[in-house]
Amino acid sequence: MMNRQPLRLAVSEAAKILAEAGVDSPRVDAEYLAAHVLGVERGRLPLIPLVDPSVIDQLHKLVLVRASRIPLQHILGWAPMGAISVEVGLGVFVPRPETELLMEWGLKSLAGVSSPVVVDLCTGTGALALSIAAARPDAVVHAVEIDPQALSWTRRNADARVAAGDTPIRLHSGDATDPSLLSDLDGAVDLVVCNPPYVPEGTPVQPEVGVHDPHHAVFSGADGLDVIRHVVRAAARWLKPGGSVGIEHDDTQGESVPALLAARRVLTEVTGHADLAGRPRFATARKVG
Numbered sequence: 001m002m003n004r005q006p007l008r009l010a011v012s013e014a015a016k017i018l019a020e021a022g023v024d025s026p027r028v029d030a031e032y033l034a035a036h037v038l039g040v041e042r043g044r045l046p047l048i049p050l051v052d053p054s055v056i057d058q059l060h061k062l063v064l065v066r067a068s069r070i071p072l073q074h075i076l077g078w079a080p081m082g083a084i085s086v087e088v089g090l091g092v093f094v095p096r097p098e099t100e101l102l103m104e105w106g107l108k109s110l111a112g113v114s115s116p117v118v119v120d121l122c123t124g125t126g127a128l129a130l131s132i133a134a135a136r137p138d139a140v141v142h143a144v145e146i147d148p149q150a151l152s153w154t155r156r157n158a159d160a161r162v163a164a165g166d167t168p169i170r171l172h173s174g175d176a177t178d179p180s181l182l183s184d185l186d187g188a189v190d191l192v193v194c195n196p197p198y199v200p201e202g203t204p205v206q207p208e209v210g211v212h213d214p215h216h217a218v219f220s221g222a223d224g225l226d227v228i229r230h231v232v233r234a235a236a237r238w239l240k241p242g243g244s245v246g247i248e249h250d251d252t253q254g255e256s257v258p259a260l261l262a263a264r265r266v267l268t269e270v271t272g273h274a275d276l277a278g279r280p281r282f283a284t285a286r287k288v289g
Contacts, residue, residue, distance in 0.1 A: 241289025254280025
């Protein structure tokens with residue numbers, strides 16, 4: 001075919017535009033956008049040396065959208081979480097790759113537990129709850145979200161996972177700060193996971209977060225711990241003896257969140273965990289007994 005052009009050069013040019021726009025991972029984003037235009041997985045791009053000019057045009061248009069700091073996941077329409085992906089868009093927090101570390105830790109903590117009961121607080125898209133349900137079909141997974149718009153995304157993703165053959169999760173419209181939330185689960189839960197709002201109010205953030213993620217899903221009071229304090233209390237109440245809790249947090253909270261967990265007498269084995277860049281990212285504990 002006439003005028004076919006090397007995909008590699010188009011991706012390099014795209015990455016250059018994104019880097020100049022201040023995008024954090026310009027090469028990765030350029031590759032995801034190219035894969036999206038071509039309808040293939042990102043890993044298959046090296047198998048496509050030449051593309052039509054129309055592909056280059058489509059890619060360039062999407063690159064300009066991404067360069068305006070619209071989140072990559074909003075353009076693609078999805079975000080990955082472990083072995084699954086979830087639909088994302090306006091009105092719901094975009095799951096981040098770092099949260100997969102919390103999800104993997106949670107699954108490890110359930111090893112050897114049959115028919116576990118799991119609660120995912122501040123579920124957003126449902127990514128954590130649904131990835132755990134996908135990996136553990138025997139689990140009863142409860143997902144809690146306060147925001148109606150986010151909850152509609154959770155429902156959409158939950159329906160898609162049921163259609164894919166996963167065990168349905170149980171959705172709850174509820175407030176993580178409500179002291180009576182899911183009181184029927186007191187002492188009955190094997191695992192509590194939470195990726196709550198945790199950024200201290202007023203912290204400068206990237207436009208993708210500040211403009212496109214819901215404010216209440218990102219920021220949580222002057223020290224960023226307003227919601228986390230309630231999550232710790234709820235976990236201490238829900239967990240059965242030997243059950244585990246894992247809470248994602250800001251990289252400035254590597255001491256404060258473990259301290260909140262350690263302050264509860266019923267919680268033990270408090271541990272801080274770093275992300276792949278070595279920054280404090282989530283804290284875990286077990287219930288005594």
